Amino acid sequence: MNKTFIQDAFGTAAKTYEQEAPVQKWTAHLLRQYVESLGLTDVSNILEIGCGTGFLTRELMEVFPEATWTVTDLSADMLETCCQNVAVEATFQQMDGEFPTLEGPFDLIVSSLAMQWFADLPAGLGRLSDLLSPKGHMVFTTLGSKSFQEWRRCLEALSLPVGLHDYPTLQQAQSFDLTGRAIGVSSRIKKQDYQNGLAFLKALKSIGAQSPKSGYRAMNTKELRKVMTYLDQREDCAMTYEILLGHIEGK
Numbered sequence: 434m435n436k437t438f439i440q441d442a443f444g445t446a447a448k449t450y451e452q453e454a455p456v457q458k459w460t461a462h463l464l465r466q467y468v469e470s471l472g473l474t475d476v477s478n479i480l481e482i483g484c485g486t487g488f489l490t491r492e493l494m495e496v497f498p499e500a501t502w503t504v505t506d507l508s509a510d511m512l513e514t515c516c517q518n519v520a521v522e523a524t525f526q527q528m529d530g531e532f533p534t535l536e537g538p539f540d541l542i543v544s545s546l547a548m549q550w551f552a553d554l555p556a557g558l559g560r561l562s563d564l565l566s567p568k569g570h571m572v573f574t575t576l577g578s579k580s581f582q583e584w585r586r587c588l589e590a591l592s593l594p595v596g597l598h599d600y601p602t603l604q605q606a607q608s609f610d611l612t613g614r615a616i617g618v619s620s621r622i623k624k625q626d627y628q629n630g631l632a633f634l635k636a637l638k639s640i641g642a643q644s645p646k647s648g649y650r651a652m653n654t655k656e657l658r659k660v661m662t663y664l665d666q667r668e669d670c671a672m673t674y675e676i677l678l679g680h681i682e683g684k
């Protein structure tokens with residue numbers, strides 16, 4: 434993971450993110466509903482990882498307006514945008530959530546669609562779990578292995594390099610080793626329509642999510658044209674997002 438590249442890409446996208454992020458908005462609402470279903474009554478301090486422009490922050494600030502909030506992101510520009518978008522007072526801190534530099538404990542740690550950018554997800558989750566209070570909960574969403582399968586299949590069919598990251602399968606996520614801590618993970622499939630392959634790539638760029646996996650060789654114009662032609666032959670250009678919803682409890 435090139436964290437500087439990721440940070441710059443999201444920073445540049447801070448102003449365009451919300452117009453091109455329907456799946457992220459849907460996912461933040463899903464996470465809110467899950468947190469509400471837990472019926473948590475004693476949540477006094479909350480840590481958010483990878484707030485972006487604040488889709489999840491706003492959802493959960495409506496649920497816990499009295500809590501003490503620490504809202505973090507890798508990108509200073511995303512943090513600034515989030516700060517402008519929320520109504521509840523909070524501490525905003527630039528931080529790589531994979532290597533938290535904060536002192537816990539927190540009653541609730543939340544994160545929506547940010548942890549797929551961790552280089553080592555189980556290790557990052559383990560470090561974050563250590564910040565939970567004994568009665569605390571960590572609830573997060575991240576991408577699963579079925580995400581963008583249409584794009585992957587197209588590139589493989591054309592024998593072209595695949596820049597997609599290797600997201601965990603549901604089974605892999607359910608068996609993450611968190612040094613004795615139990616993890617519950619479930620999966621939801623969300624399909625998002627795009628006008629064509631180019632619109633999909635442009636949308637990824639508008640939300641800052643275009644950073645490829647390490648070692649990826651970018652396609653040249655001729656290769657990219659082949660991909661677009663291949664995708665144009667399909668009836669639609671829907672892309673699968675597999676949303677993994679995880680829950681870890683304090684101990």
Ligand SMILES: C[S@@+](CC[C@H](N)C(=O)[O-])C[C@H]1O[C@@H](n2cnc3c(N)ncnc32)[C@H](O)[C@@H]1O
Nearest residue numbers: 443483484485488507508511529530545547550
């Ligand atoms: C797809 S956006 C999701 C933002 C927001 N949570 C939402 O639901 O819309 C991913 C966010 O995670 C941030 N991010 C990426 N890697 C991160 C890391 N290692 N630590 C903290 N934030 C990170 C990015 O800067 C970006 O703001």
